[in-house]
Amino acid sequence: MSAPFGEFIRQRREILREEDPTFSVRQVAQRIGVEPSFLSKVERGEAPPPSEAKILALAAELGEDPDVLLALAGKVSTDLQEAIRRRPELFAALIRELRDMPDHAVLRLVREVRDGNW
């Protein structure tokens, strides 16, 4: 039972701490608005990942991509979920179509949509 979320944030926090001692469990916990013991447990995988709101605060604190942290926590951002729920057939079809395609193909698609040439 590895706890990828906890391991990841502990590692990131310790790295930041080498440069800045305010990245202790206690102080980071306080900045994101949880009890130190809770963050400690989360990092060690003894407690499940916190709520989306706390994960977003943690992402900002650690300078990480919020969607990546949410993914490690087994979650998907509620704003993405809402976009899908608004047009379920369309987005379901698209995601299932892209699911098995290689990264570079999906990335190319993202770029082309962004640039408008498609």
Add this chain to the structure above:
Amino acid sequence: MSAPFGEFIRQRREILREEDPTFSVRQVAQRIGVEPSFLSKVERGEAPPPSEAKILALAAELGEDPDVLLALAGKVSTDLQEAIRRRPELFAALIRELRDMPDHAVLRLVREVRDGNW
């Protein structure tokens, strides 16, 4: 406080019932594996929508699109969520890019990806 999910399935069930009397609350409930009183409450919005598994069974039973029913229930299929979680940056970027585009644009994209010409 409208309960879109409940209202929708009640309407669909009653329509099917006009042709087939086995589409009663009790019998549908039994076929999808819940207590009749629970399905009754769900349809009247007195209980929140059931779990994803029951919603999928209900979709099959009523001949509706599972993703649409899940969306009405405020959920997103776990297999779509998993696809997103595997490549969070890519899918997050794509969905946010498409979020504000009109249906026809997204639909065209789905078709082009499906046909491979893009």
Add this chain to the structure above:
DNA sequence: GACATCGTGTACTAAGTAGTACACACTACA
């Protein structure tokens, strides 16, 4: 040697999720 800070162990909780179990009153029909 007092004081601050550190990570963590233990105990607890309030709210939400996903239902079950059973009884009741009503309707159709044979």
Add this chain to the structure above:
DNA sequence: TGTAGTGTGTACTACTTAGTACACGATGTC
């Protein structure tokens, strides 16, 4: 007139989520 089927009200429960509160011993530091 009994029997089968209908929808629904009430009461209850086990599990999960998302944490808090507080105490403890270790470490550093002045």
